[in-house]
Each structure stands twice: as structure tokens, then as C-alpha cells.
Amino acid sequence: MKRIYALIIAFLLALPMSANAADLLVAQAANFMPAMQEIIPAFKKATGIEVQATYTSTGKLYAQITNGAPFDLFLAADERRPKKLFDAGLAEKPFVYAKGKVVFWSMDKKLAEESWQEAIKSKKLHKVAIANVETAPYGTAAMMALKKEKLWDTVKPELVYAQSIAQTFQFASTGAADAGFCAYSSVFTEVGKKGAFTVVKEAPPVIQAACILKSSKNKAAVEKFVTFLSSPEVISIKKKYGYD
Amino acid sequence: MDLYPLYISAKLAVATTLFIPVVAAPAAYILAFCNFRGKSLIDAVVSLPMVLPPTVLGFGLLIVMGPKGPLGGFWRELTGERMVFSFSGVLLASLVYNLPFAVQPMRAAFEKLDIRLLENSAVLGLSSTATFFRVVLPNSLPGLAASAMLVFAHSLGEFGVILMVGGSIPGSTKVASIAIYEAVEAMRYDDALYMSLAIIPVSFMALLAINRLNKISRRRS
Numbered sequence: 001m002k003r004i005y006a007l008i009i010a011f012l013l014a015l016p017m018s019a020n021a022a023d024l025l026v027a028q029a030a031n032f033m034p035a036m037q038e039i040i041p042a043f044k045k046a047t048g049i050e051v052q053a054t055y056t057s058t059g060k061l062y063a064q065i066t067n068g069a070p071f072d073l074f075l076a077a078d079e080r081r082p083k084k085l086f087d088a089g090l091a092e093k094p095f096v097y098a099k100g101k102v103v104f105w106s107m108d109k110k111l112a113e114e115s116w117q118e119a120i121k122s123k124k125l126h127k128v129a130i131a132n133v134e135t136a137p138y139g140t141a142a143m144m145a146l147k148k149e150k151l152w153d154t155v156k157p158e159l160v161y162a163q164s165i166a167q168t169f170q171f172a173s174t175g176a177a178d179a180g181f182c183a184y185s186s187v188f189t190e191v192g193k194k195g196a197f198t199v200v201k202e203a204p205p206v207i208q209a210a211c212i213l214k215s216s217k218n219k220a221a222v223e224k225f226v227t228f229l230s231s232p233e234v235i236s237i238k239k240k241y242g243y244d
Numbered sequence: 245m246d247l248y249p250l251y252i253s254a255k256l257a258v259a260t261t262l263f264i265p266v267v268a269a270p271a272a273y274i275l276a277f278c279n280f281r282g283k284s285l286i287d288a289v290v291s292l293p294m295v296l297p298p299t300v301l302g303f304g305l306l307i308v309m310g311p312k313g314p315l316g317g318f319w320r321e322l323t324g325e326r327m328v329f330s331f332s333g334v335l336l337a338s339l340v341y342n343l344p345f346a347v348q349p350m351r352a353a354f355e356k357l358d359i360r361l362l363e364n365s366a367v368l369g370l371s372s373t374a375t376f377f378r379v380v381l382p383n384s385l386p387g388l389a390a391s392a393m394l395v396f397a398h399s400l401g402e403f404g405v406i407l408m409v410g411g412s413i414p415g416s417t418k419v420a421s422i423a424i425y426e427a428v429e430a431m432r433y434d435d436a437l438y439m440s441l442a443i444i445p446v447s448f449m450a451l452l453a454i455n456r457l458n459k460i461s462r463r464r465s
Contacts, residue, residue, distance in 0.1 A: 059430065060428075060429060129411075161412040161413065163422075163425065174306055174310055175312040
């Protein structure tokens with residue numbers, strides 16, 4: 001019996017080691033996850049370098065980084081946060097790695113067939129999901145489009161606020177909300193294909209910037225990865241998920 | 245700073261504490277006094293919300309309570325309203341989430357009762373409902389109060405489940421924990437700090453009260 005316990009303990013102790021085997025740790029804004037999950041294996045194939053990514057909201061990643069989280073690279077969903085890290089001397093100069101688009105997505109195909117403005121005016125919508133307009137760049141961009149079209153006051157009582165663009169899509173795709181202002185990338189997921197969408201052309205593009213963190217101990221590997229991000233291979237992956 | 249989230253949290257905590265005995269008391273009663281096949285099954289179902297990750301419970305509730313879900317659909321027929329993203333919906337989620345935290349102390353209080361009290365009450369011809377209200381309840385008050393305080397404090401701090409079914413609507417479902425989370429995300433760290441400072445002493449007082457009540461009930465038995 002004792003030997004079994006010893007074995008179990010040895011096994012548990014060995015686990016974290018294999019989890020830390022990655023050469024690069026990337027802090028990735030959640031909206032880019034579908035594309036990133038193709039980019040990482042492609043990079044491994046090209047260079048043999050192992051990359052591990054944490055996917056969550058830009059705000060949370062920023063708070064983790066300023067408190068010493070051991071990431072090598074920060075791929076944000078906005079330009080603001082990488083710039084703040086650069087200004088604080090925590091990161092190298094930021095660069096743009098993707099431009100995202102806001103789409104109006106609904107499980108109800110009829111709703112998304114009309115223009116999104118018509119759908120909102122028609123009052124067929126009771127709840128519309130939007131990402132937090134203060135913290136989530138896709139939420140801010142959607143709000144700007146709504147204000148530009150003078151629909152903000154009309155739609156405001158119907159809005160439900162998600163903490164991230166991923167949760168926005170969750171609200172819309174479970175039918176809890178009738179429609180949502182989502183990221184173009186979520187349209188390409190399994191569930192996303194079951195609904196319908198129109199691109200919100202009035203929303204400004206969501207410019208996503210990245211920065212290498214000064215605390216990174218793998219400078220050579222991280223620079224290779226950054227170069228890889230602008231390779232033709234990655235550009236075509238980005239296109240596939242609706243990024244410019 | 246917006247103080248509304250604190251108000252909503254307080255409202256949710258009070259409402260949860262008031263409504264939960266309706267479900268929790270019968271469950272605790274059955275678990276404490278009855279013996280039947282499948283009792284451990286009911287025990288496990290009641291305790292499940294305590295061990296499930298809040299995100300799992302929240303996602304499940306989002307689907308069940310959504311307009312296409314069984315519960316949400318029924319609610320919609322009944323009231324014409326949507327259950328998710330409303331205060332009633334958040335309250336229901338809170339009741340589910342808090343059930344084990346209400347049932348366990350209640351059950352413990354019931355089980356501590358002197359069995360002779362119940363036997364006497366049966367000999368004297370009281371119905372089981374009368375026994376419950378006139379013998380069981382008065383004799384397990386400290387335990388019930390401890391259960392209420394635990395539920396109150398727990399509802400004040402609730403996050404994961406409400407994040408899923410609430411939708412952070414100002415003045416309706418945006419509770420303090422979510423407002424704090426959003427403040428951190430928006431780099432308004434001062435707001436997050438002040439709101440946390442409002443929650444901590446209240447929760448601390450509740451815990452002190454629970455300890456006190458537990459002591460009283462131990463002395464009694």
C-alpha cells in the first residue's frame with residue numbers, strides 16, 4: 001500500500017514539470033484563440049519551439065503582467081494596454097498583429113439577414129449581448145457604431161453586458177440573448193457556423209497590439225515567434241479567421 | 245464611485261436569506277428525520293452546488309433558464325419576461341447555489357435535537373406539522389440562524405454563477421463582485437479597493453455571528 005502512495009505522490013510531483021515544458025509563455029486576448037490554436041502548432045513545426053498560451057481578457061492579463069506574471073509575450077485586444085506597459089518600462093515597443101472586425105451575430109438566421117440597424121429598429125430583439133464597453137475593445141467598437149447610427153438610446157434598455165467577447169458570444173449562442181455584437185473570429189467556430197451574421201461596417205476596426213515583455217528570459221525564441229506572426233503562413237491563418 | 249452594485253448585492257443577500265428556508269427547511273427535515281431508499285441520492289443532489297465549479301453550474305443554469313430552456317420557457321409563458329438577465333433570474337441562481345450552505349447547518353441542528361422531545365410530542369398527539377413548528381423549530385433556532393448568516397455572507401460574495409446568468413445590467417444584475425471585477429479590468433483599482441472594503445467587514449461580522457451562534461447551540465445540547 002505504501003508503495004502505491006509513494007508512486008502516486010511521485011506522479012503528482014512530476015506533473016507540474018511536464019506542464020512547464022513550454023519554451024514560451026504567451027498572454028493571449030481571448031478573441032484571437034481560434035487563430036492562435038492554429039498558429040502555435042505551425043510555429044512548432046517550423047522551429048521546434050514549444051509555445052503555451054493563456055487565453056483570457058486583455059484587462060486581466062494586463063493586471064497579471066503588472067503583478068509579475070511570467071509571460072514572454074502579450075498579445076492584447078487593444079492598443080492601449082501594450083502602450084501602458086511600454087510607458088511603464090515593462091515591455092518593448094508595441095506592434096500591431098491583427099485588426100479585428102465587429103459582427104452582428106444571431107442564432108436566428110432571419111434576424112441577421114436584415115441589416116443590423118433594421119434588426120434593432122424592428123423591436124424583434126429583446127436582449128442583445130455586447131462586451132463590456134469600458135473594458136473590452138470589441139464592446140467599445142460596437143458602442144461607437146451604435147452611437148454613430150443614433151441607435152444607442154434605442155438599444156440601451158435591451159443590452160446585456162458580458163465580461164469578454166467570448167462571453168458575449170456565449171450569451172448569443174445559447175439563445176439567452178437574441179443576438180450579440182461579436183468578434184468576426186467567433187463566426188468561424190463550430191457553433192458560430194450554425195447562426196448567421198452581418199459585418200458591422202460602422203464599427204471602427206479593433207486594432208490589436210502586442211509587446212514583448214522585458215522580463216522574458218527567452219528573448220531569442222520570442223523574437224522568432226514575433227517574426228513568424230508576420231509570415232505568409234500566419235497571414236493566411238489570420239485571414240481565415242476574419243482578421244486583416 | 246457607483247454605489248448601486250453594493251445595494252444590489254445587499255438586496256440579493258437579503259432576498260436569498262428570506263426565500264431559501266422555503267426549499268432548504270423541508271430538504272433538511274427529510275434528510276435529518278426520514279429514512280428511505282435513495283436518501284443518499286437526494287443528499288448528493290442537494291450538496292452538488294457546493295462542489296461544482298461555479299462556471300459549470302452557471303453555464304448549466306444559463307441554458308436551463310434561457311428562453312429556450314425548460315425553466316426559462318415556462319417562466320416566459322407565465323410572465324412574458326426573460327428569466328436570465330433579470331433580478332429574479334439571478335435570485336433563483338443564488339438560491340440553487342446556496343442550497344447546500346443552508347441545508348447542512350439546518351440538518352446538523354435538527355439531528356442534534358433530543359429524540360425524546362419528538363417522542364413526547366408524538367405521544368401527546370401533535371401532528372408532524374405541529375411538531376415541526378412547535379418543537380423542532382424553537383429548539384434549533386441557533387442552528388437555523390447560523391444557516392441564515394452563512395447564506396447571507398455567501399450571497400454577498402457570489403460571483404461565478406451570477407457572471408454567467410446576470411449580464412451585468414446596471415441597477416438590476418450588476419452585483420458588487422462583478423463591479424469589482426470590471427473595475428480591475430478597467431484599471432480603476434481604487435474603485436475595486438473601496439468596494440472590497442465595503443464587503444469585507446460585513447462578511448467578517450457575519451462569520452463572527454456564525455461562530456457565536458454555533459457556540460450557543462453547542463452549549464444547549
